[in-house]
Amino acid sequence: MSSSIMRSLDLQLELDLKERRGRSQQLVAGLRRAIESGRxxxxxxxPSTRGVAADLGLARGTVTSAYHRLIAEGYxxxxxxxxTRVVAAHHGEARARRPPPGTCSPWQWxxxxxxxxxxxxxxxxxVRSTQRVLRLVPAEALDYGDPRGRPELRQALADYLGRTRGVVTRPERIIVCHGFTQALGLIATVLAEQGMGTVSVEDPCYPLFRNVIETAGLNVHPVGVDERGLRPEGLRGQAAVVTPIHQYPMGATLTPARRKALVAWAEEADAVIVEDDYDGEFQFGRQRVGALQALAPHRVIYAGTTSKTLAPGLRLAWLAVPGDWVERIAAAKRIADQHSAALTQMVLADLLRSGGYDRHVRRCRERYRIRREQLxxxxxxxxxxxxLIGEEAGLHALVRWSPDGPGEREVIQAARRESLAVAALGGYWGTPGPHPPGLVVGYATPPQHGYAGALGALVRVLGRCFAA
Structure with a gap:
C-alpha cells in the first residue's frame, strides 16, 4: 500500500491532548481501548505514524513510540x-469480543x-516456489494425471524421506493423498476388499482413526499403550495403525524392543503396519528416531503429511507403500478423486528441492521446543x-494428575469459562473406563503473540480446579 493512501486513512480516538505530558501514554491507552472494545x-x-501525527498535532516520534509499544504488547x-494492523489476538487480559458463528474460533485462547x-x-x-512452477509448468500438468501424484513431488519426497526420516522407498512407491484421513480411508478400503476383518489401533488414539476404519466395514481392536508405547502382545487382526515416534495422544516413543516385536507380529500374522509419522520432524533432541518403516519396508505403509509441518489447509499427505500395495491403493485413489491438485504438488516439490521446506521445519522445531519448555x-x-508426560517432541504434550484430583469434566468447564480451548484425554479412549485423567495441550497451535496469554489461561484454570 502506498504511503499516500496510508496517510489518508482517518482514525477516531477520544483523547485529551491539552496536557503536553503523557501524550504517548494517552495514545497507547486510546488505541488499546478501541481494540479491546472491538471497535x-x-x-x-x-493510518501511518505521519498521518496520525498530522491529524492530532503530535510529534511523529510520539506516535511511533505508541505504535511500537502496542506492537510489543501484541495488539x-x-x-x-x-x-500497521490490529492483530487477531493480543496479550491483554481483557476478553476478546466473540465473533459471529462461522467467522473464526469463538475461543480467546x-x-x-x-x-x-x-x-x-x-x-x-x-510464493517463490509458486512463481518458479508457473513459469516452467508444462501444459500436460494441468490435465488429469497419475492418481499416485505428480512425478516431481514423488521424486522430491523419496529423496526427503530417505534423508530425514530414514524411509526406504522409491518414487514409484509413493502415493500423494488429500491428508492422512483420506490416506487411511484408502488403506482401509483395500483391506476390506481383501477380506481382512480386524485392524488393531492404539488405545488411546485419535478417535477419527477408529471412525475411518469402521466406516470401511472393518472391526477395530484397541491395544493398550504405556510409557514405552504400544504393547505388541495385545495385537490382533491383519493390520495395525501406530504412531511410533510420538504416540498420539500419550506422547511415548516406541522402544527398540517393541519395534522389533511389532514387526515380528506382522511377519507371523502376514499383517501390514500403517505408520503415521505425523510429527516426526519435530523431535527436539539431537539424536532423532527414524521411521519404523526402515525395519520392514515390505510390511510397513509409511504416512506423512504437511498438516503438521506447513498447514492443514494444504490437504497434502503421502504414503510410501510396499511394492505389492501400489496398484491397489492407486486404484482406490483413482476412484476417490482421480488425483490431488497438480499445481500444489509441484509447488511443494519445488519447496523441498530448494531447501525451503527444511529451513521452515528447523525454524518451527526450535520454536516448538521453546514452547514446550515454557509449558x-x-x-x-x-x-x-x-x-507433563511423554517425549519432548511434536506439537502437543499431555498434562496428567492423580485420579484423586479434579475430574476432566470440571477442568473442561472451567476452561470454557476462561474461553480456553483444550482437549480432555477422556475423548481418546476406545475402551470403557475408568481411565486416568489428563489434558492434551496443543502448545504449537496459538500464534506466537498469543502463546503467553494461552499459557496463562491454562495455569489459571488448573490452579483454580486444584484449589477447589
Missing amino acids: LLPGARL LESVQGSG NLRPGLPDVTMFPRAAW SSAVARGVPGAW
Whole structure:
C-alpha cells in the first residue's frame, strides 16, 4: 500500500491532548481501548505514524513510540508493504469480543492439539516456489494425471524421506493423498476388499482413526499403550495403525524392543503396519528416531503429511507403500478423486528441492521446543499436583494428575469459562473406563503473540480446579 493512501486513512480516538505530558501514554491507552472494545477489528489497518501525527498535532516520534509499544504488547503488528494492523489476538487480559458463528474460533485462547502455528507458514518461500512452477509448468500438468501424484513431488519426497526420516522407498512407491484421513480411508478400503476383518489401533488414539476404519466395514481392536508405547502382545487382526515416534495422544516413543516385536507380529500374522509419522520432524533432541518403516519396508505403509509441518489447509499427505500395495491403493485413489491438485504438488516439490521446506521445519522445531519448555515450567511452578508426560517432541504434550484430583469434566468447564480451548484425554479412549485423567495441550497451535496469554489461561484454570 502506498504511503499516500496510508496517510489518508482517518482514525477516531477520544483523547485529551491539552496536557503536553503523557501524550504517548494517552495514545497507547486510546488505541488499546478501541481494540479491546472491538471497535478496531482484527486485521484493521491503521493510518501511518505521519498521518496520525498530522491529524492530532503530535510529534511523529510520539506516535511511533505508541505504535511500537502496542506492537510489543501484541495488539498491533507491522506488515511489510501493508503498514500497521490490529492483530487477531493480543496479550491483554481483557476478553476478546466473540465473533459471529462461522467467522473464526469463538475461543480467546486456543490450545487444542494436532495443529501447527499456521501464522508461521513460509509465505515468501511458497510464493517463490509458486512463481518458479508457473513459469516452467508444462501444459500436460494441468490435465488429469497419475492418481499416485505428480512425478516431481514423488521424486522430491523419496529423496526427503530417505534423508530425514530414514524411509526406504522409491518414487514409484509413493502415493500423494488429500491428508492422512483420506490416506487411511484408502488403506482401509483395500483391506476390506481383501477380506481382512480386524485392524488393531492404539488405545488411546485419535478417535477419527477408529471412525475411518469402521466406516470401511472393518472391526477395530484397541491395544493398550504405556510409557514405552504400544504393547505388541495385545495385537490382533491383519493390520495395525501406530504412531511410533510420538504416540498420539500419550506422547511415548516406541522402544527398540517393541519395534522389533511389532514387526515380528506382522511377519507371523502376514499383517501390514500403517505408520503415521505425523510429527516426526519435530523431535527436539539431537539424536532423532527414524521411521519404523526402515525395519520392514515390505510390511510397513509409511504416512506423512504437511498438516503438521506447513498447514492443514494444504490437504497434502503421502504414503510410501510396499511394492505389492501400489496398484491397489492407486486404484482406490483413482476412484476417490482421480488425483490431488497438480499445481500444489509441484509447488511443494519445488519447496523441498530448494531447501525451503527444511529451513521452515528447523525454524518451527526450535520454536516448538521453546514452547514446550515454557509449558513444562509453567505447570511445574503454577499447578502443584499436575505434571507433563511423554517425549519432548511434536506439537502437543499431555498434562496428567492423580485420579484423586479434579475430574476432566470440571477442568473442561472451567476452561470454557476462561474461553480456553483444550482437549480432555477422556475423548481418546476406545475402551470403557475408568481411565486416568489428563489434558492434551496443543502448545504449537496459538500464534506466537498469543502463546503467553494461552499459557496463562491454562495455569489459571488448573490452579483454580486444584484449589477447589
